[in-house]
Amino acid sequence: RKDFCGRHWRSWLSIRKHRSLGLSPFSINSSSQESVCLRCGTCCMKGGPSFHYTDKELIDNGSIQASNLYTIRKGELAHDNVKGCLIHVPSDIIKIKGKNNSWACFFYNVNENSCEIYNSRPAECRLLECRNTEAIKEIYSQERLTRKDLLSKVEGLWSLIDDHQKHCSYDKLKELVHELKERNNDEALKETIDIIKYDHNLRTVIVEKSGIDSLITDFLFGRPLIETIKMFDLKVQTINENKDITLVPYGG
Numbered sequence: 001r002k003d004f005c006g007r008h009w010r011s012w013l014s015i016r017k018h019r020s021l022g023l024s025p026f027s028i029n030s031s032s033q034e035s036v037c038l039r040c041g042t043c044c045m046k047g048g049p050s051f052h053y054t055d056k057e058l059i060d061n062g063s064i065q066a067s068n069l070y071t072i073r074k075g076e077l078a079h080d081n082v083k084g085c086l087i088h089v090p091s092d093i094i095k096i097k098g099k100n101n102s103w104a105c106f107f108y109n110v111n112e113n114s115c116e117i118y119n120s121r122p123a124e125c126r127l128l129e130c131r132n133t134e135a136i137k138e139i140y141s142q143e144r145l146t147r148k149d150l151l152s153k154v155e156g157l158w159s160l161i162d163d164h165q166k167h168c169s170y171d172k173l174k175e176l177v178h179e180l181k182e183r184n185n186d187e188a189l190k191e192t193i194d195i196i197k198y199d200h201n202l203r204t205v206i207v208e209k210s211g212i213d214s215l216i217t218d219f220l221f222g223r224p225l226i227e228t229i230k231m232f233d234l235k236v237q238t239i240n241e242n243k244d245i246t247l248v249p250y251g252g
Helices: 002-020 053-060 123-127 134-139 147-151 157-167 170-183 186-210 214-220 225-232
Strands: 026-029 034-037 069-072 077-080 085-088 093-096 234-238 245-249
Touching: 053 147, 069 214, 123 134, 147 157, 147 214, 157 186, 170 186, 170 225, 186 214, 186 225, 186 245, 225 234
Parallel strands: none
Antiparallel strands: 026 034, 069 093, 077 085, 234 245
């Protein structure tokens, strides 16, 4: 808590100062009638943006590295910022990772209240105005950038990603978990565990055999199932010295 408050202290002071003057943290320049960001950092601290097709060049030209991204895969449970609720996403959502296990955008410089890629920031960052969110609402779910847009022409890699998506489908996991919970089906438990192991082992082998940065696997294959299985109110538990695993209720 102390660390959290410390990181946010400058933002809180900025907001307090402008509110004491009767201003919003996002103000209007009276001479130009244009929105002026007061750089309180609130937007950036709430999480990195999602990518749209217009952002493709930022990744293609290396302005933003794949190691700084992660993919929310089709069917995964995620928060919809416009609807204000959790949904099973209909397609890939590629996002910028958080920093130091927080929601803060990886490229947000908390000491300077600034963006480290400001001139190459994604569309959502360019459109976001905290006192008027209509522009970002219009594009929020439109023309999402997908892994296929970026990697379908990379020989060998895309077929590996596509195979993983089919084998580790959240729709398939949803059916298996239903069987497991409703009928205590041992076969469903075994298949679910096999899928989680496949996901884990594939990441390990890819890093070992290809020498790629392990941080890129969250972009290539989405977040590890060993973490996201909690969306089904389950968690992975190691049961012996051989590191065999089973599934138990989340929080149990």
